[in-house]
Amino acid sequence: MIFASALVSPAQLAAELGASGLVLLDCWFDLLNPEAGKQAFLDGHIPGARYADLNKDLAGPVGPATGRHPLPLAGDLQRCLGAWGIDQESTVVAYDDVGGAIAARAWWLLKWLGHREAALLDGGLPAWRAGDYPLEMGVAEPKTKTGAYVGQPGRRGVYDTAAIEVGLRDGTIVLLDARDEKRFRGRQEPIDTVAGHVPGAINAPFQHNLSDDGRFRPAMALAEFYAPLIGKGSADQVVCMCGSGVTACHSIFAIELCGYESPSLYVGSWSEWVSSGDRPIVMA
Known part of the structure; x- marks a missing residue:
């Protein structure tokens, strides 16, 4: 280590x-x-x-x-x-x-x-x-040997859209949307074809994880933000989403920094939710 x-x-x-x-x-x-x-x-x-x-x-x-x-x-x-x-x-x-x-x-x-x-x-x-630390330009020759990597896929929770629909219907998940408030409320959508959010999702912009200097906020401050959103349940009931399953990982990282167990990731996120054109959306 x-x-x-x-x-x-x-x-x-x-x-x-x-x-x-x-x-x-x-x-x-x-x-x-x-x-x-x-x-x-x-x-x-x-x-x-x-x-x-x-x-x-x-x-x-x-x-x-x-x-x-x-x-x-x-x-x-x-x-x-x-x-x-x-x-x-x-x-x-x-x-x-x-x-x-x-x-x-x-x-x-x-x-x-x-x-x-x-x-x-x-x-x-x-x-x-x-910090005035060194930088390198171009593509450097690798200093480590290349070879095979053998992992164990599935060591973190993953939700697809069908599981999200069931979890929201049955009240068994807490769905946190890491997009900013304007995108979440449908006031602005610079990337995806449809604006709004998944009914039942809670807005938790990933930007709240960071201080003004772009570094993570202290664990205590992160816990103060996430604890009310997670509620009395445990983090294994939490599913994080965003536009496409990228910045949601930032929220997962931050929640782990607080000491919680790792939440699951809704990989497809908003861009998958709206892909069929027939799922409900909220713009408010």
Whole structure:
């Protein structure tokens, strides 16, 4: 174990940079400009990092009944991890430029495979730059051996749309929507074809997980935010969603930081909910 926590500060990472078994994933991505992330990576990243593309590496093929970012096939994901030099004993730290909003998807996928040592860089690349730590340009030669990765898919809870419908009908789940309030209430929808939210969902914007500097808020502050939303139940009754199952992973990470058990992920999220055109929506 290189780090004691799943949340790593820039100073802690800098002290271990180049350590044996440490693999960094740069998850810089722009939903509205998908090619911008790779270019940003080439322009400057933490030394030794690999680039993890949200659309190509951290999601599977999109179909007519899926959301925008379905889970990748387990075999494809494991081959990708192996190509990055990740094995079961690696310590993986993911980061991006937006407080972990994208990087949390990489963290969650690793935990879904049963990976033990996965973490986020607190504050991401902006915090790294602010600390005046080194950057690297272009694509570096991997310093770790590439090979096979063998995980155990299914180590984190996953809901599909049918299970969400049943859980809401029977009152057995608490559905937290991590999108911002404007999207949740249908006042603004820059990405998906339909605005609004799932009836019965509770708005819990992932931005509440972060301080103004883009770092995670203290665990006590996170608990004060999430405890009233979770209520008297347990976190294993909580399902997190967003637009496509990405920033929902950020909420899952934050809830775990509070000390709760890991909530489940509604992978398809809002983009899958509206894909059929006949499911109920709320705009308020």
